[in-house]
Amino acid sequence: MTKIRIAPSLLAADFARLGEEVRAIEQAGADWLHLDIMDGHFVPNISFGPSLIRALRPHSKMPFDVHLMIAPADPYLAAFAEAGADLISLHPEAGPHLHRSLQTIRALGKKAGVVLNPATPVDCLAHVLDLTDLILVMSVNPGFGGQSFLTSQLAKIAELRRMITESGRDIALQVDGGVTLKTAPDCIAAGADVLVAGTAVFGAADYAVAIAGLKGSA
Ligand code: DX5
Numbered sequence: 499m500t501k502i503r504i505a506p507s508l509l510a511a512d513f514a515r516l517g518e519e520v521r522a523i524e525q526a527g528a529d530w531l532h533l534d535i536m537d538g539h540f541v542p543n544i545s546f547g548p549s550l551i552r553a554l555r556p557h558s559k560m561p562f563d564v565h566l567m568i569a570p571a572d573p574y575l576a577a578f579a580e581a582g583a584d585l586i587s588l589h590p591e592a593g594p595h596l597h598r599s600l601q602t603i604r605a606l607g608k609k610a611g612v613v614l615n616p617a618t619p620v621d622c623l624a625h626v627l628d629l630t631d632l633i634l635v636m637s638v639n640p641g642f643g644g645q646s647f648l649t650s651q652l653a654k655i656a657e658l659r660r661m662i663t664e665s666g667r668d669i670a671l672q673v674d675g676g677v678t679l680k681t682a683p684d685c686i687a688a689g690a691d692v693l694v695a696g697t698a699v700f701g702a703a704d705y706a707v708a709i710a711g712l713k714g715s716a
C-alpha cells in the first residue's frame with residue numbers, strides 16, 4: 499500500500515503562535531510542513547516570505563514544502579533555499595522558462611515541484627519530468643484557504659498517476675485545496691500520495707485525530 503503523507507498548510511495556523519503550531523502538528527504526526535508563499539500579484543492575497551521560514555526552521559525536523567504563488571519566482575529561489583526549504587514548487591505560469599526554474603531549484607540542492615492550477619493542462623509536464631520531484635494538483639484556485647474542493651481535478655490526479663507510473667520515476671503526487679475527511683479518500687483513490695490540508699488540520703480540536711483521519715488510519 500502507498501504511504502500517504504500529510505502536509506498541513508501553515509496558512510490556517512494561529513499566526514500569533516507559529517512556532518508552537520509547527521511543533522504541535524509535528525508531534526501530531528504531520529509528515530511535511532506546507533508553506534504557502536503569496537505575493538498579492540500572482541494570487542490575490544499576501545502571506546509571508548523567506549524570513550518566516552528561516553525563523554521556523556530550528557523548530558522542526560519536518561521537510562519544509564514551499565509552494566510559491568509568486569511571479570516572477572526565479573529571483574527568489576535562492577532565498578527560499580537558504581532559508582530552509584527542502585522542496586520548492588512553482589506554477590508554470592510564474593515565468594517563461596519552467597525548465598530553467600526547475601534546473602535552478604535542483605542546482606540549489608532542493609527538490610523541485612510543478613503546480614497545476616485547476617485550468618492548467620498536464621501537458622506542460624511532458625518534457626520536464628526528469629527535473630520534477632513533485633507534482634502538485636490545485637483542487638481550488640490558489641490564494642486562500644478554506645475553499646471548496648473542485649471534484650473536476652480528480653480526473654487530472656488519475657491522469658498524472660498514470661503518467662508517473664509510465665515514466666517509472668519517483669515523483670510525489672500532491673493535492674492542495676479543500677482537502678477534508680470527506681474529500682481525502684477520493685484524492686487517495688485517484689492516486690495522490692501527499693495531501694495538503696490547512697483548515698482540516700488547524701481547524702480541528704485535536705490535530706493528531708485530524709491527521710490520522712486524513713491518512714485513513716483513524
Ligand atoms: C491555497 C493554498 C493552500 C491552502 C489550503 O492557495 O495553496 O495550501 O492553504 O487550505 P485548505 O486546506 O483550507 O483548503
Ligand code: ZN
Nearest residue numbers: 534565674694
Ligand atoms: Zn499550497
